[in-house]
Amino acid sequence: MKILTRSSVLILLVISACAPRRDLVYFSNMANTTTTNDAQNPEARIRQNDIVNITMNSLSPESNLLFTSKNISPDATLKGYRVNKSGNIHLPLIGDFKIEGMTIEEAQSGIAAALSEHVKKPEVEIQIVNFKVTVIGEVNKPSTFIITDEKINLLEALGMAGDMTVYGKRDNVLIIRTEDNRKTMKRLNLNNQETLNSPYFNLRQNDIVYVEPDRSKAVEFSSNTRIAPMIIASISAAAVLIAVLLKR
Template identity: 50%
Template sequence: MKNLTFALLISLIIQGCAPQRNLVYFSNLPNSTNEKIQRAPELKIQKNDQLSVTLTSLNTDYNVLFASANANNSNTPVNGKAGFKVNNAGNIALPMVGEIKVEGLSLEEAQALIIQALKRQIKDPYVDLQLVNFKVTVIGEVNHPASLNVPGEQINLLEALGMAGDMTVFGKRENVLVIREEDGVRNMTRLNLNDKNVYDSPYFNLKQNDIVYVEPDKAKEKQVNPNQNLMPIISTLVSAAAVILTVVLR
């Protein structure tokens, strides 16, 4: 009987020593801190981006022409806004000026380039340029996985997770995968959201078309696979039977 009690005690100790999940974001952050904020990278225009180009000038006919072309060039308005699509050559085709190369430029650089082209035909044109299809995709162990339209020009990882309903308790906060494609190259990195140093990663501030994947932990895998749920029970029963058999034989 003493052997059986000892075996059960050892079993409880082993279960108590099982690794515990850290569900706290930035758990190594001190109670008070003063750190320099990392600036979000400047947005660069990419192929397949959708740009809203609004012209304001003294010539109302030109203004209407731009507004009409802006609407007609977009089959899928985003957030109620239409726009000119950046083609595979990295250009947008605008009324009166034709195709302009905008890929790789910031919005300010592209805006200045369009204004310079329009000045050849219009006096004192003003152009408002916006990216209307900035989206990121959040999948995996979050409450509301989705492709998220970003109402602005920047979003960080925490904001994207918040828009997706935050991670479930099964999401690995220490192993969040960010997938990014730039210049035809796919880059992937894993971020640890338990660590405050994640702020310093160039992947903390997301770019358009980034994909965030939250990996499930082993507890979720056991829920999905019933055979794995049975294994600990079977192992415990076998161990208990072995202990009982040893006691009886003695």
């Protein structure tokens, strides 16, 4: 029995020594005090197919009611005006108004200026109601998340997805970004503090975050590892038998 135990322990030690080491700490090379520049986080710009909720307040209550957004999604959860292929939305009193490429503040100012020809002292508020990011792969709660303030970074997105599992590769997180009908892909190392300065650390509309599993998960769930306990038991039995034969 002692020989069996020692053999099993030896085998387990060999197996564990061969397993790849994983750094599960984010930004493990960060100094105690670090300052980063947040200039890499530009304001969100309105794009085609965005849905914008617009509210207007003025001295005319009747005109204000015209800007009550209607449901435009099949499930009746999203309210707003969809930006068409020309970059326009069709607004009461104004008609077609191009907002594609504008920031939220620019669109608010532009619409307010156009409305001032029809109502007194208009105040306009805009929100992109379909600003979303998707987090998939080795996270605890993969999903698509609607972002209400048009601003989110990679760590916040991972937090919304319940953080990475222990199998997630923190040094190789893939960001897939679509802009102007072009897809770009960037891999980020979350063990390196330089990632904080990457233009991909702050996410944009419709970004996809993919957390790749490391090799240890592939090994654990491969068909070969299903017979690992049988192999270990066979080796242990063989070690006991050899020890018994040598004593004779």
